[in-house]
Amino acid sequence: MLNPIEIEALKLSGFIAIVAISISIIPGIIIAWIISRKKGTISSLLNMIVYLPLVLPPVVIGYLLLLLFSHNGIIGNFLLEYFNISINFSWKGAAVAAAVVSFPLLVRSIKLGFDTFDYKIEEAAYINGASKLDCFISITLPQILPSIITGITLAFARCLAEFGATITFVSNIPGETQTLPLALYTATQIPGTEESAIRLVIISIILAFISVAIAEILAKRTNKRILGYKH
Amino acid sequence: MNKNLIKYKSILGNFKSNINLSFSDSNIIAITGLSGSGKSTIAKVICGLVKPKTGHIIINNKILYCSTNNINLPPHLRNIGMVFQEPRLFSHMSVKNNLLYGQRRNALFDQKKFNKIIKILGIEKILDRNIFNLSGGEAQRISIGRALLSEPKILILDEPLTGLDTPRQNKIMKIIKEINKKMAVPILFISHSIDEIIFIAEKIIIIENGKAVAQGSIEEIISYKKLSYFNSGNTSYSLIKGIIRQHNKDNLSTIIDVDGIELVTKYISDKTNTHQIIKLYSKDVSIATNIPKNISINNILETKIKKIKITKQTGTVEIHLRLGKQEIISEITLFSLQKLKLKVNMKVYALVKAISIVGK
Numbered sequence: 001m002l003n004p005i006e007i008e009a010l011k012l013s014g015f016i017a018i019v020a021i022s023i024s025i026i027p028g029i030i031i032a033w034i035i036s037r038k039k040g041t042i043s044s045l046l047n048m049i050v051y052l053p054l055v056l057p058p059v060v061i062g063y064l065l066l067l068l069f070s071h072n073g074i075i076g077n078f079l080l081e082y083f084n085i086s087i088n089f090s091w092k093g094a095a096v097a098a099a100v101v102s103f104p105l106l107v108r109s110i111k112l113g114f115d116t117f118d119y120k121i122e123e124a125a126y127i128n129g130a131s132k133l134d135c136f137i138s139i140t141l142p143q144i145l146p147s148i149i150t151g152i153t154l155a156f157a158r159c160l161a162e163f164g165a166t167i168t169f170v171s172n173i174p175g176e177t178q179t180l181p182l183a184l185y186t187a188t189q190i191p192g193t194e195e196s197a198i199r200l201v202i203i204s205i206i207l208a209f210i211s212v213a214i215a216e217i218l219a220k221r222t223n224k225r226i227l228g229y230k231h
Numbered sequence: 232m233n234k235n236l237i238k239y240k241s242i243l244g245n246f247k248s249n250i251n252l253s254f255s256d257s258n259i260i261a262i263t264g265l266s267g268s269g270k271s272t273i274a275k276v277i278c279g280l281v282k283p284k285t286g287h288i289i290i291n292n293k294i295l296y297c298s299t300n301n302i303n304l305p306p307h308l309r310n311i312g313m314v315f316q317e318p319r320l321f322s323h324m325s326v327k328n329n330l331l332y333g334q335r336r337n338a339l340f341d342q343k344k345f346n347k348i349i350k351i352l353g354i355e356k357i358l359d360r361n362i363f364n365l366s367g368g369e370a371q372r373i374s375i376g377r378a379l380l381s382e383p384k385i386l387i388l389d390e391p392l393t394g395l396d397t398p399r400q401n402k403i404m405k406i407i408k409e410i411n412k413k414m415a416v417p418i419l420f421i422s423h424s425i426d427e428i429i430f431i432a433e434k435i436i437i438i439e440n441g442k443a444v445a446q447g448s449i450e451e452i453i454s455y456k457k458l459s460y461f462n463s464g465n466t467s468y469s470l471i472k473g474i475i476r477q478h479n480k481d482n483l484s485t486i487i488d489v490d491g492i493e494l495v496t497k498y499i500s501d502k503t504n505t506h507q508i509i510k511l512y513s514k515d516v517s518i519a520t521n522i523p524k525n526i527s528i529n530n531i532l533e534t535k536i537k538k539i540k541i542t543k544q545t546g547t548v549e550i551h552l553r554l555g556k557q558e559i560i561s562e563i564t565l566f567s568l569q570k571l572k573l574k575v576n577m578k579v580y581a582l583v584k585a586i587s588i589v590g591k
Contacts, residue, residue, distance in 0.1 A: 120315070120317070121321065123306070124315070124320075125321070126307050127309070127311055127312075127313045128333030128377065129308075129336030130332075131307050225323070226322060226323045
């Protein structure tokens, strides 16, 4: 059915999306909290920076990442010198690119959760003996779990769809950085691979459909459990 | 002796408070006043949710806040039990986990104490229930239980009965009294409802514009004039003291003696010679210049006008009347005032249509 290159691309897409979400979830929650709760110049500035990848052309992001993470770039040089890590032209770079482009969607959803959360409940937890961190972990996070799940699913879907920043930053290497959209792009560029292109299109549609369905089911369940109503 | 001292000055926006309260026993102390008088601010200051400008807060000999020594304990280290107007339960946890939230953070689990508290609150059967399947009264009882189980040095209840219907209010008021008796924890009960505080409290503190303007037992503060306005809906009333003189089982009535003047009311189950606090709504007191005949009203009292207060905007007039050493208010219209040509010191008859007993 699928040829080895297509299977490889499918696996890689899923793997890169999981890694991307894993590295962005904690910073995502922290930044969403800062933007939602803190008022001030730093918070507003952070808000704008976080949303930039949503409006910038992905090529611009890819090129910026290339500048930052190249061996002469600020971050690339630091990683190479102190940790002997190079993420250029590897799946690690693809994961970073996916994390950056999906970050605004993750933060937006979680911020919405913090915005609509009733902070009076936190006061009750403090008075009951919970420190701020204890309360955040035992009350606030579980209460906004539906928003976190929505954010993760949206970001996951965005990672699967990522093309521009990835191809600019880490190129299109089969088995290393060639995710589904990149494999599809390759298939459309070479004569005689139309069938492969169609198969990849169908997989992409199915994958998108499944992730949206999972998001819906999870959101319904957690909403019912935590907020007491059906979405 | 356990010392509790609440003394602070604070400014929130344009609102200034200057509070100085102290109490040493484990009684129920009620704080009352009009909405916006700064009652709830006291609770927030004690809990540490609001930081006062200067002053000190000592609960159970422990300094929670002291501006001169720069002490300001965070809320979670203050050992305060707090129940808000809304139950503020944690909806992602079961009833039992809600109850144990504060307990787990403050003390070792004590099954006996747990059983005792859930029994007082009457919540044995709903421990495994989901928070969403609780009624308003049940949710508020869980909230009280959560506060009590956190080993508080003081229990603060901030308008805990607002939003509940009367039978549920009565049930929770009885529970609060029982908690005070069985748990030996001082209770600070904040409420605007005079009926609630008379039923519940041994000491009452009246707050006005961020200051305690009167404090004492119910008997002592009853004559505080502005007390009659502390009610939602702006209905004024007067509170007077009386003693049960006589019961009449044939027509189911009771005679109450108010400074030598006899008031007839419907049958009260309390014994003769017990003290009663009577509430007279100003609208239920009419005025006549002569004794009317053939009238259903039983209480026609000879009295003198002490003061006349006219509110031009609404056309209502408050007539303050002497009743023994006490005072009652009659609310009439400007039209009636002019028709009867009422004046201060004039002898009139007060027709009292309804009397309600609010406490002992």
